[in-house]
Amino acid sequence: MSFFRFGYILGLIIGALWGAIIVIVIAISFSLLTGEPITPSLTGAMPTGAIVALLVILRRPNISLFFQTILIGLISIILLTLFRFAQPLGIPLWQNSLTQILGLIFFAFALVWPLTKFFNELPIGKLTRHEFEEAIIRFLMGFGYLFFILIVAIPFFIMVMTSLKSQQALLLNPLDYSLDISRGWALFRSYIELFNDYSFGNYLINSFFVSIITVLVTLLFSVPGAYAVARLRFKGQAIMSRSILLIYMVPMIVLALPIYIAFSMVGLRNSIFGILLIYPVTTIPVALYMLQGYFRGLPFEVEEAGLMDGLTRLKVIWQITLPLSLPAIASVSLYVFMIAWNELLLAFMLLDDPSKFTLTRGVAMLNSSEIPRQHLMAGSVIATIPIMLIFLGLERFMTKGLTAGSVKG
Amino acid sequence: MNSNSPPNNIGPLQKREAKLAWRMLAPTIISIALVVILPLLAIFWISFKPIGLADLRPPTPSAYERIRGDLTNAGDKAILEYRLRNSSRTHSILDVSMSDIIPSGLTILQLDERCSLDGSKLSCNLGDWEAGYNEKMQMPVTANQVFIDSKFNLNETKAKLKGKTSSILFNFTFTFDNFIYLFDAREFWGVIGVTIFYATFGTIGALVVGLFAAMLLNRNFRGQGFLRGLFLFPYVAPVIAVAFTWVTLFDPFSGSANSLLIQMKVISEPFNFFGEKPQALIMVTLFEVWRYFPMSFLFILARMQSINSDIYEAADMDGASPFQKFYYLSLPQLMGILSVLFLLRFIWTFNKFDDIFLLTGGNAGTRTLTVNVYEQAFAISNIGAGAAVAVVIFIILVIFSIFFFKLLSKEEGL
Structure with a gap:
């Protein structure tokens, strides 16, 4: 390891790797956004990255760092152009010059700015x-930020964009996800057809109905x-609190067959009624587990005071415990709603009509x-948007509640 | 002497508390007994029965009646025919009886010997019908003008049939055939291997990726909340939506992944991601990692944020390097949640059905035990075999759970 422990060696290696990563990411993004076949050139980007990384490390604090960084950015563009024989993006510079210049500036920024962060005062x-x-x-x-943003965003991007395209367009060029704005409302043809011909409006209502009833029944129990x-x-208290989780480990498919x-x-x-008989029971164990974890964390003294003052247990729950645990109840509701909304297996097996x-x-x-x-x-x-909106609105609760029941502080 | 020790007997207050507790738990216990425990017992019962999908519909006797011959003038003779059938080709019906109303104006000349006529009511004792029973019971009839004018439709008064059927589901004959059939099939061990691969690597992958994601977000910066929300997307979206998106993305003909790889000259021919043997299993495992890393990420992040920062400051004073801090300080603190998550996720991945079912339908070497339950019960229509697979799954899970609770008790102090 000690061989690598020199600023210039580390710089060369990381610079080359980062150059490769950036050029691949840019190629994928541009291909998906424009449909133009752009081939990433590792032979151009890796040496550029390596040299730029050295320059970044060699920056001197006595001159404006900002100025030096801009200069390095310009150098990176020149280097890439040199290494790619005056065709930095794989096509001659006089084609689509403006787009290419923008692309190159983007490249320089994505290459140099993170490198200055990596090698800060190295x-x-x-x-x-x-x-x-x-x-x-x-x-x-x-690398992690880029990687996660891409792997999460790309599938959702593909989902939305495919729904706006036509079958022929996609078969013609599976990479072309650019939108033809001139089509106007016709872009949403698939959605209109789903609501008009496939009664997705009804399904939306059914799903909301089923999910909300499931949440209410689950909470009630x-x-x-x-x-x-x-x-x-x-x-049997100890056995109870354990067997709750045990129930949650029974696979649905095992139950689905006898059901x-x-x-x-x-x-x-x-029948929706039949579905409603099953859904809550599948969510009660996990809701109970999450809630009991939260209840344990509440100070018992407040409840004791209530009991002393002559409240019955049920009134204590209603007037003291429940108001105190509203955040937990919100997160449990959200989680149960999500399970019910996303449930497929039972709906698939039990509903034919x-x-x-x-x-x-x-x-x-x-x-x-x-x-x-x-x-x-x-x-x-259509199935994703409602749950996403609800989730983004209440994400704070979700994060808290999911972990509250099971993570010791 | 004994007066110093606390009372051993249960006081009335405590009794009342216990009673209240059970009353509050009753709805949960009853509903779970009905929807979880009962089906579990049922699946054990069914797994010892030679039962197919078709046997779920009980055998029913049926009769189709019609007049053969011409009744145009009063006094014409014809034949009243009942076509009797047992709907089941495999099971007999015992003590079948039939009753029907003979419309006025129609006179039966000669009754079948099994039948008797009381006014206009015809009743017959048709005895036992074996499987696939099929008979045409014919009786000569004559009609008067009233009947002919009324253009009577015989099927307006449907013949009613009754019979005793014994459904295999409820009788007391048992067999080991389902299990023998299962363990004899060589592919079954393949299925178990695939399940173990999928569960092990799916779990480890989700944990490692989740740990990485948690480390990225375990710091304060602008956009941290946004990224956290984004990272949870795969977990929150309906599985059916994301699974079909993956199928679309990796389609061998019209998928973007293939055209991207071809264009980047990584591959020269379209690659069938979900359709061929070794890679399909890897792809469904990757999907599992992609979809469930957010869950691990969430739990690990919560644990990380609860670690006291003092120890890191002390380590900094002592000159520990970042990797040392991670290895010697963070990791031991995270070991608890990591092992709980591993077991939980392992069991859940082991139980997963939807994902593989949607991605490959269990083809191309991706059939796990849960998908096998569905395949046996609904694709091959052998419910008994499906139930036997379910029993195998359940037994494996019980073994896991014992391990799990040993560990959980240590971790949680429950």
Whole structure:
């Protein structure tokens, strides 16, 4: 390892790697955004990155750092142009000059700015272990941000953009996700057809109805249960609090088979009511587990004072515990809503009648060779948007609540 | 002497508290018993039964009645025919009886010996019907003018049939056939191997990626909240939406991933990501990692933020390097949550059905145990075999859970 522990060696390696990463990211982004086939050139970007990294490390604090950085950015463009034989982006400079210049400025920025962060105050010569590892960690972090943003954003980007395209356009050039704004409202054709011809409006209502009822029933059952497990002393308390989680480990498919048989025999298949009999029970254990964790954390003294003042237990729960645990209840509700909204297996097995589908079941119906892909993606977007909006609005609760029940402070 | 020790017997207050506790838990316990425990017992029962999807519909006797011959003038003779059928080709029906109303104006000349006529009410005792029973019971009839004028439709008064059926589901014959069939099939061990691969690497991957993501966000900077929300997207979106997006993205013909790779000259021919053997399993495992890293990330981040920063300051004083701080300080503190997460996620991944079902349908060497339950029960229509797979899953899970609770008790002090 000590061989690498020199500023210039580390700079060369990280610079080259970062150059490669940037050029690949730019190629992928530009391809997906414009549909133009852009080939990333590692042979151009890696040496450029390596040299630029050295220049970044060699910056001197006695001249304006900002000025030096701009200069290095310009140098990076010149270097890339040289290494790629005057075609920095793989096409001659006189084609689409303006776009290319913008692209090059973007390249220079994405290459140089992070490198200045990685190598902040890094000496060119021998490095201490601290400086060495710090630089590597900063590089890994930079890579991490890019990596995560891309792997999360690309599938959702593809989902939305595919839903706005036509089948022929996609088959013609699977990379072209640029939008033809001139089509105006016709862009949303898939959505309009889903709502008009496939009654997705109904499915949306069904899904909301099922999810909200599931949340209410789950709370109704799990709040008293959680309170009992968390606060009251009775034989079997310890077993109870454990078996709750155990229930949550039974796979749904194992239960779905007997439920399917029983529902077939009593005629509950194909009814929203039948779905509503099952959904809450699948969410009660986890809700109970999360809530009891939260209840345990509440100070018992307040409740004791209530009891002393002559409140009954149920009144204590209603007037003291519940108001105190509103954040937990919000997060449990959100989580249960999410489970119910996203549930597919039971809906898929139990619902056959298209007039009673939930949204996820409706999207599953669209997965057929006769229905064009953009309809499937539009259905997916319709199923995703409500839960995303609710989630983004209440994310704070979600994060807190999910972890509150199980993480010791 | 004993008066110093606390009372051993349960006082009335405590009794009341216990009673209240059970009353508050009752709705949960009852509902879980009905929807979880009962089906679990049922699946054990079914796994010992030779039962297919078709057996769920109980065998029913049916009769189709019609007049053969011409009844145009009063006094014409014809044949009243009941076509009797057992709907099941595999099961018999016992003690079948039929009753029907003979419309006025139609006179039966000769009754079938199994039948009797009381006014206009015809009742027959048709005895036992074996599987696939099919008979045409014919009786000569004559009609008067009233009947002919009325253009009577015989099926307006439907013949009613009754019979005793014994559904295999409820009788007491058991068999080990399902299990023998399962363990004899060589592919079953393949299925177990695939499940273990998927669960192990899916879990480890989600944990490692989640840990990485948590380290990225375990610092204060502008946009931290935004990134945290973004990182949770795969976990929050409906599985069906993201799974189909992956299928679209990696489609061998119209997928962007393929055209991107071809254009970058990484591959020269379209690569069938979800359709061929080794890579399909890797792809579904990657999907699992992608979809569930946010969950690990959330838990790990919460734990990281609760670590006291004093120890890091002390380490800085002692000149510890960043990697040393991570290895000797952070990791031991995170070990607890990491091992709990590993077990939880392992069990959940082991239980996962939707993801693989949507991505590959269990084809191309991606059939896990849960997908096998569905395949056996609904694709091959062998419910008994499906139930047997479910029983195998359940037994494996019980073993996991024992480990899990040993660990959880240590971690949580429950």
